[in-house]
Amino acid sequence: MSAFVGIDTSVPGQPGTDTQFPTGLMSAAKNLGLLRVLTAIAFADDNNPAYSDYANDQMQMLTNRNSMSPTYLNEMEHIGSNFQRALGTGFPKDLPLLLFAVAENKQNPEWLELHRRQAASVTDGTVVPIPGEHYLHHTHAGELADGMRAWEVGRG
Incomplete structure (x- = not known):
């Protein structure tokens, strides 16, 4: 079985993608x-x-x-340009989707909602909010592993 698991992934249409970096x-x-x-x-x-x-x-x-x-x-x-090209794209409807996302993003208050909309666009989409900062895998590896196991058990 195939699925997509993301850890605080970028989302097409997220704010801040027009930033010019030096x-x-x-x-x-x-x-x-x-x-x-x-x-x-x-x-x-x-x-x-x-x-x-x-x-x-x-x-x-x-x-x-x-x-x-x-x-x-x-x-x-x-x-x-990469984010511009990603606008209007999404995951295949039948691809199971598990997204771990920062629960509270002060720079982007809509962060969690963007991920929830992305998960709602597929038949089997789940968002797990995790308190912390972008590099969740650095500080919440155990929670991520537990969340993956629970998601997998709950699906099968």
Whole structure:
């Protein structure tokens, strides 16, 4: 059986997709080492008890390594046109859909409702609100796994 499971996914028509990102400046910041300095400051201020010191060190290392990659910068450069092309598209009606979404998005109060509409567009669509921020898989992996298992059991 096939299904789509999304973790705080983008939604066609979501606000903010017309933003122009300064990709040249972003690339220069990484190449000059400024991104590494900003990452160090951000991680020093982030005293999240959900992570061990080792995990924080690993995340900082991976952030420095992966941030502003050519693929990421390309995505940012084309975000507006990609979202424009996605307007009017959707999932196949018969594809089961499980969406984990941030329960409260202060920048976009309609965030959860956008996901609920997307789930309602298919025959078998479910939205599971999770309190937290965009990277739910970093802090709520157990809840995501439990939610997937419960969804799968409930369907079958």
